[in-house]
Amino acid sequence: MDHAEAEVRLLDAADELFYERGVQAVGMDQVRARSGVSLKRLYQVYPSKSELLLACLERRDRRWRARLAEYADGRPEGVERVLAVYDWLYEWFCEPDFRGCAFINSFGELGAVDPAVADTVRAHKSAFHDYLAGLVAAAGAPGETAGPLVLLAEGAMTAAAISGSPEPARQARQGAAQLLAAR
Helix, strand or coil: CCHHHHHHHHHHHHHHHHHHHCCCCCCHHHHHHHHCCCHHHHHHHCCCHHHHHHHHHHHHHHHHHHHHHHHHHCCCCCHHHHHHHHHHHHHHHCCCCCCCCHHHHHHHHHCCCCHHHHHHHHHHHHHHHHHHHHHHHHCCCCHHHHHHHHHHHHHHHHHHHHHCCCHHHHHHHHHHHHHHHCC
16 A cells, blocks of 8 residues: 555544544544554554644545535625525535534644644634635625624534534524625
8 A cells, every 4th residue: 555545544534533533532543443554554654643633634624615615606696605605504514424513623622732733723714714704705795794604604513513403504594694684
């Protein structure tokens, strides 16, 4: 198995396990077993669990933002694109393996003790804010609307994970529509 294949297999296995069980509950031997990559190769590719987690988060960030943009950017321009963010969240929350936001989960577990994890999570959340702010600007809404809209989305992520229901996305969408109509 070459380096690239080992890397993909390790990222796939670790991402699934970390998201499913939590970072601290998963050992490197579990990642090895799930991936089929030898422990020696695992440590050659990712010398530490922290490096593996950061690689998982960075890949997840790229995929998450691409999926959101593909969905929202496919909607009519203006307010509908902003509201499409919440429709996309609803679809995400309906996925059978939805366990909340991996970034919020990782920050909750390790943000206080691993500055690199905290920085990676902050970068992801900042990129989400910037994307939503761009949609808000394109819709002609006031720039200061972006912050509350992000908080509605972030709150929906947490509430959906805790409640096990996708409905917080619908409630956040309703709040976003009210906020945008009030401009």
